Amino acid sequence: MDVRTDTYNILYVDDEEHNLNSFRAALRRNYNVYTALSGEQGMEVLSKTDIHVIITDQRMPNMTGVQFLQHIPGEQDNIRMILTGFSDMESIIDAINTGKVYRYITKPWDREELKITIDNAIETIMLRRSNKQLISELKAYNELLEEKVRQRTLELQRQADEIQLQNEQIQSQAEEIQGINENLELLVKERTAKLEKKNQAAEESAFIIAHELRSPVASILGLINLAAKCDLNEEAKTIVTHMESSGDKLNTIVRNITEAIERGDK
Known part of the structure; x- marks a missing residue:
């Protein structure tokens, strides 16, 4: 990772002023160097500045380096290292095991080795912060996606409810139409x-009338035939001929009606 080191903040805590001056002189060209003479001053710097790497001396009055690091709030995201002599190794190893210390640096420190260590620490903290940012963005994206899925589910449910309502309305209308059709069919049957x-009554009446007309018509035709045999003048003969023709037509009509009814013609 190509680290532009002068954009990162380094806090060095040591109770000896000359050690702070040496550290600042050695690394101020590479980093933004902050110093503190005690753990209390270090906490004050941390409350005001985003520190990427913390380096503290282990042996200090009132508060050791490990104790200082343990007092840093958990939400502070930085890399923590301790400068120590070999006599302090037990407490340092314990701090490393509990996750409070990234690594330790033995005294006296070498500038180039210390710079490499700090650069590695910066790379680690920036990668860690980047991962946290990605996780945060992913969480936000997942929440947004879940909300969109929830909204889409609600929309689909609303559409499904509308379709269900439309189907119920169509079913109700179909049942209503079916009822109307059944009523119409019943009315048609009754009609x-x-x-x-x-029609049957009319046929029966027509049949009766036709039968009742046959005898009078036959009688009229018989009288017309008798009249035709008499000695008549020309005018009377003409009248009788017309009467005979009309009687034949009437007789034919009566006969046709009777035959049609007997055959069942409509």
């Missing part, structure tokens, strides 16, 4: 039955 009954 047809009435018409058939009336």
Whole structure:
């Protein structure tokens, strides 16, 4: 990772002023160097500045380096290292095991080795922060996606409810139409039955009338035939001929009606 080191903040805590001056002189061209003479001053710097790497001396009055690091709030995201002599190794190793210390640096420190260590620490913290940012963005994206899925689910449910309502309305209308059709069919049957009954009554009446007309018509035709045999003048003969023709027509009509009814013609 190509680190532009002068954009990163380094805090060095040591109770000896000359050690702070040496550290600042050695690394101020490479980093933004902050210094503190005690853990309390270090906490004050941390409350005001985003520190990427913290380096603290272990042996200090009132508060050791490990104790200082343990007092840093958990939300502070930085890399923590301790300068120590070999006599302090037990407490340093314990701090490393509990996750409070990234690594330790033995005294006296070498500038180039210290710079490499700090650069590695910066690379680690920036990668860690980048991962946290990505995780945060991913979480936000997932929440947004879940909300979109929820909204889409609600929309699909609303559409499904509308379709269900439309289907129920269509079913209700179909049942209503079915009922109307059944009523119409019943009305048609009743109307047809009435018409058939009336038609049958009319046929029966026509049949009766036709039969009742046959005898009078036959009598009239008989009288016309008798009249035709009499000695009549020309005018009377003409009248009788017309009467005979009309009688024949009437007789034919009566006969046709009777035959049609007997055959069942409509």
